[in-house]
Amino acid sequence: MASEFELIAKYFTRPARRTLLGVGDDAALLRCAPGKELAVSADMLLCDRHFFADDPPESIGHKALAVNLSDMAAMGATPRWALLSLALPAPDETWLAGFAEGFFALAQAYGVSLIGGDTTRGPLAIAVTILGEVPRGAALRRSGARAGDDVWVSGTLGDAALVLAHRNHRIALRPGEVAQLSPRLHRPEPRVRLGQRLRGVASAAIDVSDGLGADLGHLVAASKVGAVIEWARLPLSPIAAAYADDPVAREAVLSGGDDYELCFTAAASQRARIRALGRRLELPLARIGTVTGEPGLLLVGRDGRVLALEPRGYDHFA
Ligand code: ADP
Ligand code: MG
DSSP states (O other): OOOHHHHHHHHSOOOOSSOSBOBTBSSOBOOOOTTEEEEEEEEEEEBTTTBOTTSOHHHHHHHHHHHHHHHHHHHTOEEEEEEEEEEESSOOHHHHHHHHHHHHHHHHHTTOEEEEEEEEESSSEEEEEEEEEEETTOOOOGGGOOTTOEEEEESOSSHHHHHHHHHTTSSOOOHHHHHHHHHHHHSOOOOHHHHHHTTTTOSEEEEESSOHHHHHHHHHHHHTOEEEEEGGGSOOOHHHHHTTTSHHHHHHHHHOOOOOEEEEEEOGGGHHHHHHHHHHHTOOEEEEEEEESSSEEEEEOTTSOEEEOOOOOOOTTO
16 A cells, blocks of 8 residues: 555645645745735535545546636636645545546646645545745735625526536436536636736725625625625526526525625726626626625515515634
């Protein structure tokens, strides 16, 4: 059986870019480019909570990095380096090879180097720390939204949560629909390029990992403002739209989570620029509402009725 060190050498040691010292010593050594700040974030994925043991290992590797890249996107940062800490029940090399394939394919696509981590025996858990660079003072924060700004969201909402609801027998999708939406749950595409291009355009940003209500709730709270969102403006995939009368689907859209889209605010004067950006990136950007001076989130329904949008996203301790 391969030792811990053989496994690290075989699966997790690759040439690293922009790195003074990578995997193999007691710590990695990095140098930030002049005029840049470091953006650092960590995310942990646990078996049966964030993924299932029988998910393809490639998709687990992809998602472990994607959720961290999404945090870089939300800061407007360029991801550069990652650390990977793994607890493995047993050194299953088929699983490790698949996991590494998914992880490194995404890392390569975004120019991210794996520079270290930790490998131990234990219940399957994956913790990734990501480091990125952002021009000094230019990072997007949650706290910059002003009353009167527009609220925007990228892509579509609720698709990943619909697949999960189907898996949990809370809604019945057709097989073709499951196949079409599954990548949204298993292989989310982090909006890194969008985040970078929103520097100097957006007043605040957050990535939608726990559901629109929860994450926009964090943004408005950090900005000491509120927002009014219109249901009719929320971007839904054709499949999600077809189920929109089902309360489970509505919940998926408003508070489902795992979307990994960006929600951001911007002055109305930026509308043309944001629309042009969406066309250039071939990523739909929807203007879904307005920032208000009153704290809290309101949702205008299709019938024009105004409801409180509960910030009820995924909360591990709820
Ligand atoms: P230490 O005992 O000093 O913490 P380790 O023996 O845990 O060092 O790790 C040896 C080297 O391998 C270190 O450079 C560490 O960052 C790296 N490493 C360990 N596990 C991983 C992993 N899963 N992915 C990438 N690098 C790893
Ligand atoms: Mg160690």
